[in-house]
């Protein structure tokens with residue numbers, strides 16, 4: 001199967017990163033290498049790219065796709081949350097920019113063997129971005145207790161009928177294991193009253209929630225953004241694109257916190273907290289895709305892009 005993924009807000013991301021010709025860039029979510037390729041294309045032969053992906057198929061595809069830029073990039077089969085150790089392995093002390101385009105690629109969603117899609121009926125429940133990881137969707141659906149399942153569906157999927165779906169999953173398990181995406185779709189379908197099934201596929205929220213749990217997509221995201229900001233050169237930019245309200249909230253709050261200086265009580269005559277602002281927000285409101293892009297690439301509809309720029313710190317600070 002061909003590796004297809006149309007990069008979202010490509011121009012907005014490139015402009016947002018304010019690329020320098022000889023810059024060194026980090027792409028934590030390589031995917032189909034759309035953004036990575038563009039970074040290499042728009043920088044000079046001295047420009048460098050370090051990229052990570054959890055998916056070995058993404059790495060293998062990108063090695064081929066980026067071959068014309070050979071010698072200018074290094075790809076790591078790694079979690080972007082291990083940013084600091086990847087940067088150390090690559091021997092990079094400061095980046096001019098970093099990009100995270102969160103979530104799954106179209107290739108992962110469309111490849112039925114990966115078990116991400118509610119459109120395929122007979123795929124084994126999987127949803128691992130990294131097939132070498134132990135926890136899969138099968139394990140979540142077949143071993144988590146009702147309370148935990150309900151929490152995940154309600155929180156990560158914002159699914160109104162989380163309680164009911166969790167109850168029916170646990171009920172079904174008394175008779176057989178839930179092995180396929182089709183079986184799970186069937187359970188979700190009978191857990192949601194008919195009149196609430198009009199907009200979109202009924203299992204969409206359930207699948208999203210389980211995928212987030214399997215890949216621990218929200219865990220440690222805020223800390224990772226802080227690590228990346230530490231790894232930027234002064235004036236370097238971080239651009240993060242999200243597709244889910246909880247992810248966007250983490251990015252927004254972390255950027256706001258990094259953009260906050262003194263938090264002392266206003267009545268104190270002098271600052272005692274010693275806090276320094278680390279970044280300047282480039283955009284206060286998230287950038288969204290224009291109508292044309294949303295029409296040609298429906299995935300772009302829910303995308304939100306936030307950008308921050310590292311400010312100059314005092315000597316010795318990181």
Ligand SMILES: C[S@@+](CC[C@H](N)C(=O)[O-])C[C@H]1O[C@@H](n2cnc3c(N)ncnc32)[C@H](O)[C@@H]1O
Nearest residue numbers: 007029031032033034035053054079080101104
């Ligand atoms: C939306 S796609 C990125 C698409 C890419 N920007 C492009 O232009 O083709 C997200 C990619 O990030 C990867 N990914 C998601 N979470 C990750 C993580 N924590 N660490 C490394 N890669 C991750 C996924 O495997 C997927 O390939």
